[in-house]
Amino acid sequence: MSANKTYDAIVIGAGGGGGIAAAVLAEGGMRVLVLERGREKTFAEIPRDHLRNHRLSLYGQNFGPDDNAGNPRVAVDGQGRERTVLPYEGGYQNNAMGVGGGTRVYGGQAWRFLPTDFKMASTYGVPEGSSLADWPITYDDLAPYYERAEWEIGVSADSELMAQHWPRQKGYPMPAVPLNSQGRLFRSSARQLGWDVFPVPLLVNSVPYLARPACIQCQHCVGFACPVEGKNGSQNTMLPRALATGRCHLETEAMVTHIDTDGSGKVTGVTYFDGNGEQHMIKTGVVVCAAGAIETARLLLHSASAQQPNGLGNQGDQLGRHLQGHYYPGVMGLMPEPVWDGIGPGVNTATVRWSHGNEDEHGPVIGGGLLADEFVLLPMTFWLRHLPPDVPRWGAANKQFMRENYRRFVEIKGPTQDIPSPDARVTLASSVKDTWGMPVAQLSGTTHPETVRTAKFMWERAGEWIKASGAVKTWGGPPGLGLSGGQHQAGTCRMGHDPNTSVVDSHGRVHGHENLFVADGSVHVTNGGFNPVLTLMALAFRTAEGVLKQR
Amino acid sequence: MQPEHTSLTDEHWRTLQALADRIIPQDPDWPSGWQAGVGDYLAHQFERDLRPQVEPYRRGLEALDGEARARTGKPFAELGNAAQDGILVAVERGDVFTNWPDAPAFFAMAIQHVNEGFYSDPNNGGNKAGVAWHMIGYTVKG
Numbered sequence: 001m002s003a004n005k006t007y008d009a010i011v012i013g014a015g016g017g018g019g020i021a022a023a024v025l026a027e028g029g030m031r032v033l034v035l036e037r038g039r040e041k042t043f044a045e046i047p048r049d050h051l052r053n054h055r056l057s058l059y060g061q062n063f064g065p066d067d068n069a070g071n072p073r074v075a076v077d078g079q080g081r082e083r084t085v086l087p088y089e090g091g092y093q094n095n096a097m098g099v100g101g102g103t104r105v106y107g108g109q110a111w112r113f114l115p116t117d118f119k120m121a122s123t124y125g126v127p128e129g130s131s132l133a134d135w136p137i138t139y140d141d142l143a144p145y146y147e148r149a150e151w152e153i154g155v156s157a158d159s160e161l162m163a164q165h166w167p168r169q170k171g172y173p174m175p176a177v178p179l180n181s182q183g184r185l186f187r188s189s190a191r192q193l194g195w196d197v198f199p200v201p202l203l204v205n206s207v208p209y210l211a212r213p214a215c216i217q218c219q220h221c222v223g224f225a226c227p228v229e230g231k232n233g234s235q236n237t238m239l240p241r242a243l244a245t246g247r248c249h250l251e252t253e254a255m256v257t258h259i260d261t262d263g264s265g266k267v268t269g270v271t272y273f274d275g276n277g278e279q280h281m282i283k284t285g286v287v288v289c290a291a292g293a294i295e296t297a298r299l300l301l302h303s304a305s306a307q308q309p310n311g312l313g314n315q316g317d318q319l320g321r322h323l324q325g326h327y328y329p330g331v332m333g334l335m336p337e338p339v340w341d342g343i344g345p346g347v348n349t350a351t352v353r354w355s356h357g358n359e360d361e362h363g364p365v366i367g368g369g370l371l372a373d374e375f376v377l378l379p380m381t382f383w384l385r386h387l388p389p390d391v392p393r394w395g396a397a398n399k400q401f402m403r404e405n406y407r408r409f410v411e412i413k414g415p416t417q418d419i420p421s422p423d424a425r426v427t428l429a430s431s432v433k434d435t436w437g438m439p440v441a442q443l444s445g446t447t448h449p450e451t452v453r454t455a456k457f458m459w460e461r462a463g464e465w466i467k468a469s470g471a472v473k474t475w476g477g478p479p480g481l482g483l484s485g486g487q488h489q490a491g492t493c494r495m496g497h498d499p500n501t502s503v504v505d506s507h508g509r510v511h512g513h514e515n516l517f518v519a520d521g522s523v524h525v526t527n528g529g530f531n532p533v534l535t536l537m538a539l540a541f542r543t544a545e546g547v548l549k550q551r
Numbered sequence: 552m553q554p555e556h557t558s559l560t561d562e563h564w565r566t567l568q569a570l571a572d573r574i575i576p577q578d579p580d581w582p583s584g585w586q587a588g589v590g591d592y593l594a595h596q597f598e599r600d601l602r603p604q605v606e607p608y609r610r611g612l613e614a615l616d617g618e619a620r621a622r623t624g625k626p627f628a629e630l631g632n633a634a635q636d637g638i639l640v641a642v643e644r645g646d647v648f649t650n651w652p653d654a655p656a657f658f659a660m661a662i663q664h665v666n667e668g669f670y671s672d673p674n675n676g677g678n679k680a681g682v683a684w685h686m687i688g689y690t691v692k693g
Contacts, residue, residue: 050671058667059600218693227693342690379670379689384663394574394662395636402670403581406687 006283007033007249009547010270011290012256012299014038015101016533017519017540018290019234020149022242022250024544025288030551031247033282034239035254035272037291038064038098046105046225050380054096054105054487055223057088058384062224063105064097070435071097073294076444084432093325093443093485095292099252102292102487103233103533107222107345107375108203110155111530112146112166112538115139116356117367117417120526123356124366130448131322131422132366135525136497136506143167145538145545153537154209154232157201164196165352177206177215181341182410183348186373189469190351197351200372203533204345205230212236219376221345257438259287259303259312259516267516273436286515286547290540293323293522294485297426297492298441300503300510313493313510316500320426322491323443324527325484326369327451329459330413332386333471338407346376350414354461355529358454365457366450367417369529371465374411382406388475410471412462415488416455416479417529419448424483426492446483455479488532493522508543519543558609559597562626566612567593567661569628573635574665581686584665584677592668592677601664611657617649618642 009025011018014036026032039045041063052060065071068086075083075091085091096102116123118135126132149155151173159171176199179187183199190197204215215230229236242248253275260269260281269283289296297320301311311319350372358365377386383402386409387393391401423445432440459478466474496502499511504523510516519540521532528535559567568585571593575584597605619627619638627635641647642654651657668677670684678684684691 047674048672049674051667051675216693219689219691338688340688342692379684379687380667382687383666383670393659394639396576396578399575399578399581402687406689 007031008284009033009286009288010035010282010284011288012270013101013290013292013295013520014099014234014239014250015290015292015520016103016234016537018101018288019103019238019242020537020540021288021290021519021544022248023238024541025547026242026245026248028548029247030548032242032249033284034242034248034250035256035270036099036250036252037255039066039252040099041225043225043227048220048224050378052088053223056378056381056384057094060088061094061096067435071440072432072434073440074429074432074442076442078446082442091443093294093483093489095487095489099239099250100233100235104225104235105223106233106487106533107347107531108231108233109347109531110150110157110201110203110534111370111528113139113528113530113535114166114352114355117526117528120367124364127366127419127448127450129421130450131420132448133494133496133501133525136495139167142535142538142542143169145541146534148541149534149537153203153237154205155201155203155534156206158199161198162201172201174206174209177202177204177345179348180343180346182339182346182373185335185339185410185469186349186412186465190349190465193465193468195351195353195465197349200347200350202345203232205232210237215345217343219342219344222375255436256299257302257436259289259299261303261305261308261312261513263307265307265512265514267513286517288517288519288544288547290519292520293489293492294426294441294443296518296520296522298428300493301426301428302438308512312513312516313503315512316498316502318494318501318503320492321422321424322420322494323424323426323445323483323485323489324418324420324447324491325486325488326415326418326527327447327455327479327484328413329416329455329462329478330411330476331459331462331466331474332388332409332411332476333466333474334405334408335410335470336408336472339410340407342376344376347372347374349373354458358457360453360457365454366419367454367529369414369416369458371412371414371458371462374413377409379406382409386411388473410466410469412466414458414462415529415531416451416458418484418527419450419454420491420526421445421448443483443485446481449481452479452481488521488527490521490524490527490532493518494525495523496525507546508539509546517543517547558605562616563609563612564590565628566616566626567608569635570612570615570661571665573632573639574662575669576632582682584669587669587682588677588679589665589668592675593664595676596664604660607652607657607660610652611661614649614651614654614657615642618647618651621648
């Protein structure tokens with residue numbers, strides 16, 4: 001074990017939140033070390049493998065973890081049975097691990113949460129057994145930071161149409177990505193239904209921006225890396241800014257296993273293994289944890305001390321709980337004629353008409369979500385996950401169906417807001433360890449069952465839209481009860497004023513630890529009915545700005 | 552095509568080819584699964600991700616051949632398309648005469664792996680020159 005030089009701040013994780021924290025702190029004059037467990041990869045090192053990507057990971061994935069066997073997790077089912085799972089298996093809830101994190105391979109939907117998303121408990125009440133709560137901050141508190149994320153990372157959207165739903169000071173830096181043929185179809189049918197729709201905001205360049213080119217509309221966006229750097233993530237926006245200051249060092253293949261604290265709870269440094277397996281202890285003034293909702297919770301749990309025997313910030317037994325992502329109700333269908341033009345990214349037309357204020361036959365429904373069309377679908381994924389149940393799985397009939405219908409296939413779906421449960425949680429596995437000898441994350445519980453009801457409501461709306469579009473056949477059922485997380489993982493270090501009901505304060509500071517912060521989806525109290533990355537980014541700007549002000 | 556170290560014999564491979572070509576048969580316009588490179592995909596995968604499945608394949612292919620011999624007196628690969636399909640329909644239902652570990656599970660596994668070879672990217676060994684993508688109209692630009 002070696003003792004190295006000291007830094008003003010250490011950022012753990014070079015993903016969406018970590019890149020922003022690093023840039024804000026380094027540009028603010030701090031000397032910053034970013035520790036990323038994954039590698040920096042070129043485009044060629046993130047292959048367009050249709051069996052191993054972050055949309056379909058049958059045998060592996062193209063952007064981390066690279067060592068599947070060395071990075072297991074434990075999934076616990078409803079009967080309490082524990083199962084060791086690898087990163088490409090469903091129960092693992094993988095996001096990505098590498099420089100850029102999920103932002104290197106995401107679809108880049110750039111949603112702000114709606115004002116009501118920050119006030120779920122006071123809007124709807126709290127169903128029994130749920131940990132639904134209001135955020136300690138409002139949409140207005142976060143709005144300036146949403147704007148920073150939109151301009152400094154780069155979002156393309158229709159400023160005028162978006163302003164009809166979200167109060168905003170300023171437009172978007174780029175016009176919306178043009179609609180493809182399915183986007184135009186769903187815009188037209190939504191208008192016939194009287195539903196208000198608009199182009200999906202994307203962290204993708206519709207025109208050249210910040211010295212990088214426009215999107216070339218390829219067919220491998222979500223789940224893959226961009227061939228022209230027209231998709232905007234941490235790795236090509238904020239991290240380069242951090243490194244350009246000369247005050248930030250990025251170390252890859254660096255696995256942090258412990259955040260070191262003194263008797264008062266103050267963070268003194270971190271312990272990590274470098275790429276050669278050598279262990280280091282580094283001193284620092286501030287730690288910003290941005291490893292994702294599952295790994296951040298795991299690290300804080302594993303950093304227990306004599307004073308904090310249950311993990312850092314865990315005096316209220318909240319750390320690791322309320323794990324949430326999204327349910328994805330959707331309906332698939334066939335159009336009478338081909339509608340596929342292959343113009344990517346593919347997700348085009350969305351509505352937030354059903355995000356709030358919904359009612360089913362039993363009364364008011366809690367929350368809702370957005371609905372939109374879908375990214376360009378890989379043929380393999382179409383065959384595996386999207387065929388109607390009455391199509392034979394083999395033989396001439398299956399081949400003929402594929403041949404005649406790939407270009408007629410359409411889908412409407414969207415993220416439904418999870419109704420959180422304290423039982424959906426990350427703990428440390430009792431016996432399974434990773435390649436560094438650290439107990440792995442164990443995932444158990446499910447979201448609150450109210451989520452199933454909301455998802456069913458949204459599934460019905462998806463069906464209405466796709467039928468109004470002229471689909472001649474539709475299929476796909478509503479989601480059942482389960483644990484969500486995955487690429488939208490959030491909630492495990494929820495934000496709040498009270499240390500007994502939350503893990504971090506309203507500025508992302510871990511309760512009881514004046515110089516420890518969290519800047520990833522962990523801090524989301526609820527996860528909105530939207531892809532959460534822009535909210536995570538806005539919070540990272542706000543939290544990092546708070547760190548600077550504290551100096 | 553046959554990896555040396557696997558326990559699959561030439562006879563197993565003949566049965567597998569015949570099976571793959573009923574899962575994705577040739578038609579007047581487009582190749583069969585095997586013609587499109589599914590065999591190369593499987594050979595590659597039997598050395599990689601599907602290494603643990605080689606033994607289940609060996610047992611399943613022998614059971615399929617045994618089923619064909621019990622029903623017709625001929626190995627599966629020597630039967631005509633209709634006879635092969637008739638046996639596979641029975642296998643899919645688990646309506647089998649001979650001793651199988653789990654006939655429907657074996658067939659479902661083979662169906663998935665054959666289609667992986669056919670529809671995934673050509674770098675995986677099958678879907679030669681993107682022929683399956685041409686067939687369905689998936690085109691890659693950029």
